[in-house]
Amino acid sequence: MPILYLAALAVALTGMVVLDRRFRLFFWRDTRRAAIVLVAGLVFFLAWDLSGIGLGIFFRGETSFMTGLVLAPELPVEELLFLTLLCYLAMNLFGFLSRRSRGPATADARRSSRPSTADARRSSRPSTAASRPRGGGGPR
């Protein structure tokens, strides 16, 4: 199953994007800033990887779980997705925890406190949905 690791990474990354979109954590919070942070992070970690590979500290394992496609000697294509996942997970967590610790008073949190996307779709006025308490599903 040489596609297994790549597929697992793709599934996990898809999950990151879904969570980002649902809770406005990273790209859906500020697209320009997120793009810069993600690209800078990738460049940084790729430089770290390539340095380690160049120094012979670590290398691609002999396994049947990887496609065998490489971006550079000992740098499998899967590593690019792994580093993307690491960066995305870090910033999704940071975005989520930032919102929680800032409390619901900020505009950022109000925008994202819709009880569910279904509610938002049902409501023709986004402001009504946005004013409901988080997770409460409206008054009972």
Add this chain to the structure above:
Amino acid sequence: MNYWQLNAIFLAAVAVTGCFALAKSRRAMPWLPIVGTLGILLLVTAVFDNVMIGIGLVGYDRAKISGAFIGIAPLEDFAYAAAAAVLLPSLWLLLPGRSREEP
């Protein structure tokens, strides 16, 4: 150069970026989110790095690692998680935000 020496160079760059973010944010520095992100990333790394090494996705030159392990994952690998939890939020804080939003 061994793995820790390599990490020291990259972690120094992370520390410098973190200091710039701290200088800019001062008392508004989001310590809790950064520490929370760090803790969760270290936990996730402990689980998945062991899996990744266990199924043979990556190998190490045993002469260039310290020999300290969490399970079968070299302790040095956790520097990646630490760097991600500090560098990326710091960059986010240093970049100007949208006008509608606080930095």
